[in-house]
Amino acid sequence: MERKTDMITMKNAVKKLSAPPxxxxxxxxSDAAVQYRKALASMPKTGDGxxxxxxxxxxxxxxAGITERQFISDIMKHARAGTRTPSFFEIQRxxxxxxxxxxxxxxxxKASKPAANAAAKKFLVNTKNLSKLFDPQGxxxxxxxxxxxxxxxNEQDAPGVLLEALYEPDEKAFIGEKxxxxxxxxxxxxxxxxxRIKTPHDWIEHFRNADIxxxxxxxxxxxxxxxxxxxxxxxxxxxxxxxxxxxxxxxEYDSVPGMKIAPGPNGIIDRKQLFDFQxxxxxxxxxxxxxxxxxxxxxxxxxKSLHAIYHVGCLDRAEWDAKVCGGIYSRLSAAGFDKACxxxxxxxxxxGACRPEQRYALxxxxxxxxxxxSRL
Numbered sequence: 001m002e003r004k005t006d007m008i009t010m011k012n013a014v015k016k017l018s019a020p021p022x023x024x025x026x027x028x029x030s031d032a033a034v035q036y037r038k039a040l041a042s043m044p045k046t047g048d049g050x051x052x053x054x055x056x057x058x059x060x061x062x063x064a065g066i067t068e069r070q071f072i073s074d075i076m077k078h079a080r081a082g083t084r085t086p087s088f089f090e091i092q093r094x095x096x097x098x099x100x101x102x103x104x105x106x107x108x109x110k111a112s113k114p115a116a117n118a119a120a121k122k123f124l125v126n127t128k129n130l131s132k133l134f135d136p137q138g139x140x141x142x143x144x145x146x147x148x149x150x151x152x153x154n155e156q157d158a159p160g161v162l163l164e165a166l167y168e169p170d171e172k173a174f175i176g177e178k179x180x181x182x183x184x185x186x187x188x189x190x191x192x193x194x195x196r197i198k199t200p201h202d203w204i205e206h207f208r209n210a211d212i213x214x215x216x217x218x219x220x221x222x223x224x225x226x227x228x229x230x231x232x233x234x235x236x237x238x239x240x241x242x243x244x245x246x247x248x249x250x251x252e253y254d255s256v257p258g259m260k261i262a263p264g265p266n267g268i269i270d271r272k273q274l275f276d277f278q279x280x281x282x283x284x285x286x287x288x289x290x291x292x293x294x295x296x297x298x299x300x301x302x303x304k305s306l307h308a309i310y311h312v313g314c315l316d317r318a319e320w321d322a323k324v325c326g327g328i329y330s331r332l333s334a335a336g337f338d339k340a341c342x343x344x345x346x347x348x349x350x351x352g353a354c355r356p357e358q359r360y361a362l363x364x365x366x367x368x369x370x371x372x373x374s375r376l
Contacts, residue, residue, distance in 0.1 A: 058098035302355035
């Protein structure tokens with residue numbers, strides 16, 4: 001016999017769970033209450049990025065002191081009809097997950113790990129020590145970085161493994177070019193962007209028949225799949241305003257102290273020179289990872305530098321601006337890190353693609369290191 005609750009419809013659930021309005025009576029911090037109201041009002045249609053946003057709204061509810069009962073009632077009232085109907089238990093799980101995540105954050109704050117993270121931050125900005133951090137000391141640090149990866153993968157499976165590690169199953173990822181040359185107007189560009197925003201599973205299926213070597217970039221954070229606006233006011237599917245979760249920031253140090261790299265007479269960078277430069281970069285990121293910094297992935301760009309994807313776990317853009325722009329990058333840019341990477345919709349190089357520039361002799365983009373978020 002099925003449980004009675006399994007038969008609850010949306011309408012009956014609202015009746016059963018409806019409680020007196022609490023938004024005007026909340027005793028929690030007023031900013032959290034305002035954010036919760038805005039998040040409720042901006043919920044996408046069900047089946048169109050609803051789940052990632054549900055987790056975000058649940059996190060606001062936790063901050064604002066909203067009870068589980070009221071949260072479920074609010075979501076059922078605000079859910080816009082889409083391709084499916086959200087279940088009672090789906091909404092309940094989102095709230096309890098937000099509660100669990102909050103408890104984990106408190107536990108981590110009380111543990112010794114912040115000391116390691118603080119040491120990592122100090123380590124990263126210690127410009128006097130940079131040359132030592134880039135010294136491979138005669139080791140093959142690229143291979144060492146691969147061997148130290150908590151998630152094991154082969155080169156062929158790396159793209160799919162990366163997507164499944166970074167994103168939730170129903171989140172949406174952009175993979176493609178920065179600016180498609182063949183798009184002659186804004187409408188064509190928007191259509192092109194929309195076609196390149198898919199779930200991890202859909203991308204993995206897509207690459208069974210597509211030439212992955214031509215998909216050079218991916219957005220490090222999941223997207224809503226809805227049109228937003230760029231800083232210039234132009235419509236876009238992958239602008240900063242389209243971010244669904246402010247989970248990662250991209251870190252890039254585009255040089256090596258005491259080492260220069262340049263193309264030879266034929267316009268191509270010598271492979272040995274390129275390896276030595278990347279090996280020094282790998283030594284640097286190995287040291288950063290060993291210090292306890294929450295590096296999730298390291299990717300060889302196919303050029304001279306390595307990209308590191310760094311877990312920040314921000315709740316919204318305001319927290320991103322404070323934590324990433326005002327915190328992490330205010331320190332790292334002084335040490336020479338590329339400050340252009342500090343926006344949440346930043347693109348990184350996607351493993352499996354090849355650099356088209358002649359000077360790199362069609363060097364491949366490769367995943368070197370990957371860590372599951374649950375192990376941070």
